[in-house]
Amino acid sequence: xxxxxxxxxSLNIEADYISLRSVYNKSVNISVRNEILEGVTxxxxxxxMVEVMIGGQIAYGATxxxxxxxxxxxxxxxxxxxxxxxxxxxxxFSEHVRPKVVGEYHSPAEQGMDxxxxxxxxxxxxxxxxxxKIHDHVISRTASFSLTETETHMVATNGSDLKxxxxxxxxxxxxxxxxxxxxxxxxxxxxxxxxxxxxRLDKNKLLIAAERIATEALTLLEAPECPSExxxxxxxxDQMFLQIHESIGHPLELDRILGDERNYAGWSFVKPSDxxxxxxxSKLMNVTFDPTxxxxxxxxxxxxxxxxxxxxYLIRDGLLERGLGSLESQKRLNLPGVSSQRATSWNxxxxxxxxxxxxxxxxxxxxxxxxxxxxxxxxxxxxxWSIDDYRNKFxxxxxxxxxxxxxxxxxxxxxxxxxGITAPFWNQLKMVGDKxxxxxxxxxxxxxxxxxxxxxxxxxxxxxxxxxIEVFGGGK
Numbered sequence: 168x169x170x171x172x173x174x175x176x177s178l179n180i181e182a183d184y185i186s187l188r189s190v191y192n193k194s195v196n197i198s199v200r201n202e203i204l205e206g207v208t209x210x211x212x213x214x215x216m217v218e219v220m221i222g223g224q225i226a227y228g229a230t231x232x233x234x235x236x237x238x239x240x241x242x243x244x245x246x247x248x249x250x251x252x253x254x255x256x257x258x259x260f261s262e263h264v265r266p267k268v269v270g271e272y273h274s275p276a277e278q279g280m281d282x283x284x285x286x287x288x289x290x291x292x293x294x295x296x297x298x299x300k301i302h303d304h305v306i307s308r309t310a311s312f313s314l315t316e317t318e319t320h321m322v323a324t325n326g327s328d329l330k331x332x333x334x335x336x337x338x339x340x341x342x343x344x345x346x347x348x349x350x351x352x353x354x355x356x357x358x359x360x361x362x363x364x365x366x367r368l369d370k371n372k373l374l375i376a377a378e379r380i381a382t383e384a385l386t387l388l389e390a391p392e393c394p395s396e397x398x399x400x401x402x403x404x405d406q407m408f409l410q411i412h413e414s415i416g417h418p419l420e421l422d423r424i425l426g427d428e429r430n431y432a433g434w435s436f437v438k439p440s441d442x443x444x445x446x447x448x449s450k451l452m453n454v455t456f457d458p459t460x461x462x463x464x465x466x467x468x469x470x471x472x473x474x475x476x477x478x479x480y481l482i483r484d485g486l487l488e489r490g491l492g493s494l495e496s497q498k499r500l501n502l503p504g505v506s507s508q509r510a511t512s513w514n515x516x517x518x519x520x521x522x523x524x525x526x527x528x529x530x531x532x533x534x535x536x537x538x539x540x541x542x543x544x545x546x547x548x549x550x551x552w553s554i555d556d557y558r559n560k561f562x563x564x565x566x567x568x569x570x571x572x573x574x575x576x577x578x579x580x581x582x583x584x585x586x587g588i589t590a591p592f593w594n595q596l597k598m599v600g601d602k603x604x605x606x607x608x609x610x611x612x613x614x615x616x617x618x619x620x621x622x623x624x625x626x627x628x629x630x631x632x633x634x635x636i637e638v639f640g641g642g643k
Contacts, residue, residue, distance in 0.1 A: 168189060168320060171187045171189060171321075171322040172328075174233075174238050175187050175322050175323075175324065177235050177239070178239060180219070180239075180246055182221050182249075182324075183220045183221055184324055184325060185217070185220075185324045186265070186323035186472075186473075187215060187218075187323075188215065188319060188321040188471060189214070189215045189216075189321075190213065190215075190317065190318070190319050191213040191319075192211070192316070192318075192512065194315040194316075196208050196311065197292065197311065197313075198309065198312075199289065199293050199309065199311070200296070200307070202293050204292075204293065207289070212512065213513065214230060214513030215229065215233065215238060215241075215513055216510070216513050216514065217230075217242045218472075219242060219245040219246045220265065222253035222259065223258075223259025223260045224250075224253045224256050225249060226245040227245050227516045228241030228242060228244040228248075229241060229514040231514075258499050260498060262325065263494070263498075264493075264494040264495050265327075265472055265473060266327075266472075266473050266475075268327050268473035268474075269327065270329055270468050270469060271330045271468065272330075272331040272332070272469075274332065274333045274334050275362060276334035277363075277366045278365040279314070279365075280316050282364065283314060288312055288365075291373075294374075296308045296310050298374055298377040298381070299342045299378070299380070299381035300381075302344070305342055305344050306343060306345050307341070307342070308341070308343075308381070309339070309340070310339070310340050310377070311338070311339050312339075312368070314335070314336045314365065315334070315335050315336075316332070318331070318332045327473050329473060331469075333362060333467070334363070334364050335464065336360070336364055336365065336367055337359060337361070338367070338373070340354060340355035341354040342354075342381040344381075344385045344388050346388050348388050348389065351387035351388050351581060352550070353381070353383045353384040353387070353548070353566050354380060355373075355376045355380055359405075359464075359608040359609050360610065360611045361462055361608075361609055362464060362466055363462060387566075391578065391581070392582055392640040393568055393638065393640040394544075394580070394638070395638065395639040397635050397636065397637055397638070398544060398635070399540045399542065399544075399597070399634050399635070399636070400585055400632070400633045400634075401536055401540065401543060401546070401630060401632045402545075402546055402631050402633070403545070404600075404604065404627075404629060405549070405608065406548060406549055406563070406565055407526065407626075408549075408610065408627075408628060409549045409563070411454070411524055411525075411526055412521070412610060412613070412626055413552060414561055415454055415524060415593075416624070418435040418436060419490045420615075421492025421497065421500055421502065421519055422492065422496050423435045423519075424437055424438070424439060428616075430617065431616070431619075432615050436558060437490075441487055442487055442490065442503070444486075444487070446487075447593055447594075448482065448590070448594050450484045451485070451596050451597075451599045452482055452484070452599075453480065453482065453484065453526070454481045454482040454524065454526055455480055455524075456491065456505045456507070456523065457478040457479075458506065459478055460525070460627070463625040463627065464523065464608075464609025464610070464623050465523050465609070465623055466523060467522070470507060471508055471509050471510050471517040472508045472517055474494055476522070477505075479505050481505075485593070485594070489502070489503040490504050490505075491507050491520075493507055494508065505522075506522075507520055507521070509622060510620065511622050512620075515618065515620050518615070518616050520620075521613065521624040522624065523627070524625070525607075525626060525628065526626075526627070526628040526629065526631070527599075528599065528600060528602045528604070529601060529629060530601055531598040532604070533603070536598045536632045537571060540571045542571065542572055544568050544571060545569045545571055546567070548565055548567055549563065549564075550564040550566045558589060559588055560586075561586065561588075561589065561592075562585070563584065563585055563586075564582070564583065565584070567579070568583035581640075582640050582641025583638065584638065584639050585636050585638050587636060595633045596632075597632045597633060598631070598632040600630035604629040605629040606627065606628065606629075609624065609625045610623070610624050610625075610626065611623050
């Protein structure tokens with residue numbers, strides 16, 4: 168890696184603030200389909216971002232070269248852009264939006280790239296694929312594993328010096344069954360991306376999961392269609408992850424509320440005046456932003472502009488308190504936010520992003536929630552989703568569902584869906600599962616920004632019960 172301090176000191180440029188942020192990223196992926204190795208892919212990427220603030224305006228330049236002359240060229244380009252923006256800028260920032268930070272972070276992964284052995288991993292994945300071959304109707308069986316290592320280093324003229332190394336891994340399994348009655352797919356939804364390495368691969372647990380999802384895919388072929396009616400809805404944590412992501416995370420992004428994302432990712436139904444006054448959900452709803460959780464997918468010491476990560480309540484007792492917004496967005500809106508200015512790589516400017524957005528556990532056991540339901544449905548694992556540009560009206564489909572009748576799980580049903588409107592839906596939160604129902608997960612493909620940035624985020628949730636939700640089958 169380049170000596171960033173020397174490079175920074177070599178820049179003979181007058182500016183209010185200059186930072187250099189280097190990013191080195193390595194990734195590998197191995198996949199198997201129907202017991203056949205599809206391949207092992209790997210990539211390596213590195214480069215450097217220069218950020219310059221002049222007259223309250225911020226601009227960027229990027230290069231994949233460590234040569235001082237190339238870094239200087241990028242810095243001069245950024246300086247020129249900031250000077251031009253100063254003439255037309257709608258808002259002028261101070262150096263307070265770039266705090267001094269000194270520190271290091273290393274994710275708790277034990278076995279990274281140095282332990283990646285394609286032969287061993289392909290053997291495991293082929294075995295898992297074979298375990299799913301329980302019937303000729305299971306026509307597609309996939310297993311894959313990915314591992315990434317990302318090292319970032321940021322230095323700045325205010326004395327900042329931040330080093331972070333993050334190792335992430337993810338395992339996925341899927342089984343698709345097909346017959347003259349259609350097709351059904353089940354995936355392994357409990358284990359998603361996390362800050363861990365190859366050590367997370369528990370063979371016995373994965374073998375059990377592989378057989379289970381294949382069996383469930385077969386069972387769903389023969390299952391009746393999910394009924395269409397208004398009833399109680401119990402959601403498993405692996406479905407709650409995306410519910411949180413789409414109907415809490417995205418609408419609370421302050422740059423979206425400002426309208427910065429309207430051309431691509433959309434706006435938000437949330438207004439600036441809603442903070443401190445909007446009853447977003449029932450009093451059982453408590454949502455935190457917490458990049459300090461050890462091992463969760465989007466944990467870090469500080470974001471990519473140097474704001475130190477702290478645990479903050481976004482929603483407390485159902486009341487909206489703060490947004491997912493960087494120091495810049497906080498200043499523009501005069502609202503509280505979080506340390507959430509993140510970039511996917513060296514050639515992307517950091518913007519407002521989710522990190523770990525978690526629904527805190529409640530006090531109800533799974534038995535408590537089931538026994539309270541006269542008629543309802545228990546849904547697991549996201550299959551499809553749709554939500555409008557304002558993150559208000561939504562519709563989700565799940566892979567697996569089971570009716571609940573008089574407090575008991577009964578008939579398995581296929582093609583389950585539900586729909587709602589964000590605030591009314593969360594205000595129908597009736598019971599929140601306790602720690603025994605709580606799971607930690609993550610998503611790897613959250614897209615936002617122009618040019619696009621796909622980033623890792625984390626979510627955690629217990630099982631949750633909602634009352635009087637519109638449920639429907641796949642044919643509606």
